[in-house]
Each structure stands twice: as C-alpha cells, then as structure tokens.
Amino acid sequence: MPDTQDLDPRKAAILEAVVSEYIGTAQPVGSHHVARAAGINVSSATIRSEMVALEREGYLVQPHTSAGRVPTDKGYRFFVDQLAEPGVLGPAQRHKVSRFFEQVHGEMEELLERTSGLLSELTSYASVVLPPSHEAAAVRSVQLVGLGPRVVLLVAVLADGAVEKQAIELPEELPDDVLAAASARLQAAAQAHPLGSVQITEPSGDTQVDRVVALAQSALGDLACEAHDRIFVGGPSRLAGAFDAVETVRAVLATLEQQLVVVSLLRDVLERGLSVAIGAEHGYEPLSACAVVVAPVSVDGRSGGAVGLLGPTRMNYPQALAAARVVGEQLGDRLRTTFDAGPSARSARETRPRRRARGRR
C-alpha cells in the first residue's frame, strides 16, 4: 500500500471538508461548498482540480458526472486515521454517562443490556455490548438442581457476576441424595477455579454420583466455550433511520440477529488492532454499507469484552469513538469494582492459567 498517509496538506484539508460535510448532509458535496468551508482559502476551481486528483487516488467518487463528490471507504479511512480530532463528548452526554453509571444497579445481564441502550442513545446508532469471556472467570458456586424426572439444571455463578446454566438430561432417574452428593463434589472441585479448567481428580465410591459429575463437568466445559458468548444489541431501530434503502436495513438487521457472526466480527476487528472498520474492511459482506466502531472493555487488564457501534459509513466517527471508549472504560471499571474484587478473588487470581490465547486464525 504505497500512497497512504502522503497527501499534501491542501488535499488533506479538502478531503476533510468533503467528509465532514457529507457526514452532516448526506449530499454529494461540490467544489463551492468546500471553498466556503473554514480553513480553505483557495478558489473552487483549484479545489476542482484537486478533487480530480483525489478521485484518481481513490479517496472520492462522483455518483455521476456533474454531481458533487462522496467519500469512498478509503476516504473515510484517511479521515479517521489522519484527520479527525480525538473527539470529545458534549457536556450533556458526559453527564448522561456519569449519571447512568452512578444510578445503574442490579445484576450483570441487566447492566449490560442497559449499557447497550445507553450507548445507542448517546450516538443514535445501533450498539453492541460483548461481555468479557467467562473462560477465565473463577467459579464462585456450582449447583445441581433437579427439575424434571430426568432433568437437572447445572447452575454456575462466576466471580465476574455471570450466572451460567445448562440443562443436563440424565440417562436414568436418580434419587435426590445422589444429586446432592454430586453437587457437593462439584462445588468443592470447581470453587475458585476458572470456569475453563475445572478438573475432578479422583472418583468417589459411588458410580452413580461419578456419572453425574462427569456429565456436569462436560457441561461446564460447554459453558466456557466461545459459542456461549452472548451479545446485547441496543437500539437496532435506529438503523432504520440510517439507510434509505429498506433492503439494506433488512440485511443489516438480519446480520445483527446472528449472534455468532457479530461476536466474531467484533473480535476480528479488535484483534487487528483497529477501533474502526469501514465498509468492506471487515470481511462481512452484508455489512459493507456499514461502519463499525469498537472499544475494548477490559477488566483488570485482561480484556476480551468490547462495546461496538454500528452505523452507516458516513457516521460521526469522532463522536462515536469517544462514546464507545468512554462507555467501554466505565463499563470495565464497573464490572471490576462491583463483581470482581470479592474476598476470595485473590486465590482465584493466583490459579488463573496462562493468558488466554484465543485461537482465531
């Protein structure tokens, strides 16, 4: 990729003006508008000749001859990388965030759900909250609860505040005391170990108990794995306002319904070290009309969680970035202070295994 970063200052200023105006108006912007913009002191004719250069280099396109220019994905990319100011939240929004995190209470799912609502409300884009993976979280409590005649529910409470559950179907009906025994053994073995690495060492005397314990252990493994990650989507209805083609709206919404896709999208973007993915940069074709802004949610240094925003490529990047970062940070703080610093967290932290290595290509 040769010609990145090297745009002479005037071209850069013109590009900036085009992007800014297009973000505001959604209309192709012509040379006169650019000439009128602040910081530009050349005539429209000069701008025109610069714009053909910018178009040749792929930063702008004309929807048709005799129309203004529109930024390409590359144009937006240059804008966010080189031009956009860090961006700050307005005082009103800042206030909203701090009030939210002062007032919010309750258990974790509710917190995440409402956080995604907050983020969407701040930006008027759709938002996504991806909580940190539970794989490394210490187990605080495990329990087997009998439900149906041959159905028991495995309930695990983790140090990060999450409650995970999985139904287990038994091959035969078992008396309550077997369940209780198995439950106790699980609790003893799992307590304070990370969810991803619970090991039952020695068998008990009772084969029935051992069988149940084995089933439960494999269920715990399932819970730790990635396919169990959940996302919280906020304000999807705002997407309807962001695009004019109803088919685009439909496709984007449909993609948002596929949790796994969204999870890997966010992780991919974060892992590539990006905080913004524009148009086709992430490889997800149905979202090529969208831009994605992500910010990590890190609890105690270890990350894994993220908050994201999904909007049209002509989104307000500075504002979206600022909002995502602030909310991501605050959410991380909140998760840490509320859930993660319990009295027995220390021991859990010592036994935590090597830094989580996610096996994504």
Added chain:
Amino acid sequence: MPDTQDLDPRKAAILEAVVSEYIGTAQPVGSHHVARAAGINVSSATIRSEMVALEREGYLVQPHTSAGRVPTDKGYRFFVDQLAEPGVLGPAQRHKVSRFFEQVHGEMEELLERTSGLLSELTSYASVVLPPSHEAAAVRSVQLVGLGPRVVLLVAVLADGAVEKQAIELPEELPDDVLAAASARLQAAAQAHPLGSVQITEPSGDTQVDRVVALAQSALGDLACEAHDRIFVGGPSRLAGAFDAVETVRAVLATLEQQLVVVSLLRDVLERGLSVAIGAEHGYEPLSACAVVVAPVSVDGRSGGAVGLLGPTRMNYPQALAAARVVGEQLGDRLRTTFDAGPSARSARETRPRRRARGRR
C-alpha cells in the same frame, strides 16, 4: 355495533376475495379480479355495485377514485372471524415444528429464544415469545453468592426451569459465614413455595443474618413481579420487508424494543379473549399498521405465557394463527414435560395459592 355478522353471502364472498387477493398481491383489487376469483359467478358490474355497499359499510376503502379496493381493519376483522378457514400448516412446516421440538435441548432461555426463531421462520413475520410468569412457580433452590466486598448475588432456581438473579448491595461488609447462614435460612423457607409468596416467619438470633435475609426476601418479591417478565423477539428483520415506508419500520422496531409495552400488549389481547388484533384494535398507536396474532402457552392448565406474531395488517391470518397455535401448544407441552413434573413438584402444587389474578383493568 349493529351491522356485524350480517352480510349476505354474496357480499361476504366478495369481501373474502378482496382480502385474499390483497393479502397476496398488496395491490388494490378491482372488480374484474374479483369476478375472476373462484366461487364468484356474477359480472364485474354487479360486483362494483356490491363493492360500493361494502365501502359504505366500512369494510373496504378506495385509496383514490379509479383504483381498486383495499380492506379496512373492519374488513380484515370480518375475514378472520367469519370467513377464514381454520388454516393448517403445510406438511413441510409441520415437519419443521416436530423436528424442532424433538431436537431442541438445553436450558429454558435458550429454548425460548430458539422457539421465537422457529415461529418467525415458519411465518416470515416477527415473533414474540412471552414465557409464563414466574409468580406462581415453586422455588427449587435459593442461594446467596458473595461477589464483591459488599455485593451478593441472589440466585433462585424455579420449578419451571427459570433461573432468576438479583444483585443485592449490602450496607456493610459481612463475613462469609453470615452469608452462608442467611443462604441456608432462605433455602429452607423458600423451598417449594411459590416465588410470589415466600415468607420468613421467625427471626434467627443473629441480627446481621436477619438483615441479609430481609433484603433477600424483598429481592425475591421483586423477581416475582411483572416488571421482571422478559420477552424473546425473533426475526425482527423480517419487519423490514413487510412495510414499504421506512418510517413505519423504524416505529415498529422501536416499539418492539420496549419489552414492557410488548408484554402488556400481548396480555391485553389475550385477556380480551382475542387471538388476533388488527390495526388500531389494540390501543398501541405506533403499531396501528400492524396486526398481532397471539396464542396462549399453557403449562398444566394455568396459562400466562403466550407466543405472538407481528406483521402487516395484510398478513396471512390463517397460516399465522395455525403456526402460533401449534407452536404455543408444543412449547407448553415441552415446558411441562421437561421442567415442571419433577419429584418435588407435588408438594409445590399443593401449596400453590389461589389462581393467579392479574390486576389488569
């Protein structure tokens, strides 16, 4: 309401033809089309004069002079009440449903989530699943788990398979053994009682324990109350295809995001003894372009849950009704057989209080 039900057979047949065709094509239908329809053996001129009568009586409207007719909400209402055949699922769909309920497994939230996906897929409308209220469900297990220094999580497992949780903030840091004692007292008191009516009778000796127990008890009460009901929405993206005005899509999606509104909408409709609400019949203005189809989900006779479909007023009512009923029934069966018939359910059932009286006007 005088003139309901009394339409001479020919008018009824014409109305039926108009509704059927309009549901299929979304285009205003003219007298010629009706004349060509099966079962109509009069000329288009006759139909025209009948149609002016139907329009005068409010069953049809013309978008403009010299256009065909479109059914009004009243027209649809007559159609579903008097004309539509019961409606059956196609064999392919029937097969999908039975395969789904054979294969599906896992815990309840997952089941509900996937059920709403199924219903949406069957009908191509957006679907809603409202699980039965937990108020009357017996408690199987209650537990207090310490998380942060002053935060404990109350986790309740109910006989219907639900796991409810609530974070409790303590006024002071407490030693683990106080929590354990409180947890044990709660478990003893709540076990097998309905969630809505757990009572701790006598105080223990320890004031610290009693204080925690009191907090937990009020938290249990919160969990039982209606505001805690959750819905599972399936396939909202399908709404984007159902309306052409993007603003309508936005408004409907925004309404679907408000869980409480949807819950009361469904309950209202069910309580009025309806299974279909068309246009403005439910009082929810933003949904006046929609029709809602609901079917109860009853577990062991007591109902409270529901499945619903949300689509344009020109939805395929017979098919939607059939799908909702079948899925609602199957879901009820599934909930009963998997979760509700456990060994200790008997005692719970005996202590169940008077039939739940929901206080909705």
Added chain:
DNA sequence: CTCTGGCACTCGATTGTACCGACTGCCAAG
C-alpha cells in the same frame, strides 16, 4: 326487481420534453 354489458369519466402511473441549476473540466490570463 335483479343482473348485465356498455359507456363516459376519473385519476394514478408512465412517458416525453423542456428547463433549471449544480456541478465539472478546461483554458487563458494574472
């Protein structure tokens, strides 16, 4: 009295034309 075919009429949708205006590209002069 009801039904029907015929007929005049209405009105949205489509097509064609003209025009305006917002652009651009190019060029010659500063």
Added chain:
DNA sequence: CTTGGCAGTCGGTACAATCGAGTGCCAGAG
C-alpha cells in the same frame, strides 16, 4: 500555480400528453 470565466453534462422538477385500470351509471334483458 492560481484564478475567473465558460461551455458542457446530467439529475431533478415541472408540465403536458397518453395509457389503462377501474369506477359509476344506465338502459335493456331475464
């Protein structure tokens, strides 16, 4: 290198003509 000027392009709008689906009405047949 920059600039103002100018011709040219093309989408959007306004307007008229046309088309056609569909209506309402009516006179005549059954």
